[in-house]
Amino acid sequence: MYTAPPPLVDRYGRVHTDLRVSLTDRCNLRCTYCMPAEGLNWLPKAEVLTDDEIVRLVRIAVTRLGIRSIRLTGGEPLLRRGLPGLVARLTDLGPEVSLTTNGIGLARMAADLKSAGLHRVNVSLDTLRPERYAEITRRDRIADVFAGLAAAQAAGLAPVKINAVPVRGVNEDEILDLVEFAAEHGYLMRFIESMPLDAQGAWERDKMITADELLAVLTERWELIPVGRHGNAPAEEWRIAGTDTVVGVIASVTRPFCGGCDRVRLTADGQLRNCLFATQESDLRALLRGEADDPAIEQAWRNTIARKGPGHDINSADFVQPDRPMSAIGG
Ligand code: SAM
Ligand code: SF4
Secondary structure (H helix, E strand, O other): OOOOOOOOEOOOOOEOOEEEEEOOOOOOOOOOOOOOOOOOOOOOHHHOOOHHHHHHHHHHHHHHHOOOEEEEEOOOHHHOOOHHHHHHHHHHOOOEEEEEEOOOOHHHHHHHHHHOOOOEEEEEOOOOOHHHHHHHHOOOOHHHHHHHHHHHHHHOOOOOEEEEOOEOOOOHHHHHHHHHHHHHHOOEEEEEOOOOOOOOOOOOHHHEOOHHHHHHHHHHHOOEEEEEOOOOOOOEEEEEOOOOOEEEEEOOOOOOOHHHOOEEEEOOOOEEEOOOOOOOOEEHHHHHHOOOOHHHHHHHHHHHHHOOOOOOOOOOOOOOOOOOOHHHHOO
16 A cells, blocks of 8 residues: 655654756856856756766655656756656656746647656746847747747646746836736746845845836736635736636745745756755756765755755845856745
8 A cells, every 4th residue: 555755844844745947057048147158167967967867866866765847947947858868767756747848849849748747847938029039038039938938838838927036127027917927828927036045156135126016916907806826836916806716926036935835956967955045955967976875865865854944044134045056046
């Protein structure tokens, strides 16, 4: 008879069931709130986990630690060679597998990913205007993103969610347009407060559009009915009255949801992090490559979660931005 493994629980009683796996730190875009225009060093290939190593860690996470959902991310996860094959191996282990992507290349891969068992995709899109997209991402690729969204929808990777980071003076005038675009196409729109996780350390609090500001813009146009949060999901959701359109807001900075956090993160080079903002990591790659057995890896994993703090300190004067940027942690 199947017995569930003991939960992956921290000293505050938070049970961890969601694992973010970064498949690469590389990217084909250079979003201004994430990366500098040039000059970010990629991880050496030898340091990046192989498919077999990722599958082993996910097997341990699922069978020994109670992880139930996996989100693949990066850098840009679609750049990982043989991605559908890896997705098939991970879904075979039983968890729900989803993907966060910039959407470039998704048009070509969506059907294969769906056949491999992928459940859902989140696609990042901060603007509907080609010139502005090229300014934000420093690449002229918006047509690929639109094609990727449509292909994901057609492949049944539903609901397709769009993630946008509104930034003052950059794209905050498109909040309503993005919601209308998503509603027209049957996508789910979510806005993310910009966080101090860019590689160049140039985050400015004043440039962040807060959840309150976003909601003020939305309520000026529509009546919003709170839907709340699904379980421990980071997004708070609102439905536009009289419609099926739902808008989500991930307000990590102004409305932190650390108290319900159920996430743990694995970087592309095999470092385990108990928080997006953690300044310490556990080297699972060294254990894997040093012939550690499954119980030893399970224990290292449990120890990492046991050390997890109550929440991030973004709003405190003592806040220290982690050395790794978002693109190398896996957002
Ligand atoms: N490349 C993929 C993408 O863009 O979807 C996956 C990785 S990206 C780091 C994951 C998400 O993090 C994206 O939705 C992106 O907009 C968001 N992101 C990146 N830098 C951010 C920042 N400084 N603050 C808030 N969100 C950020
Ligand atoms: Fe690449 Fe995603 Fe970062 Fe943009 S947000 S530079 S697409 S990793």
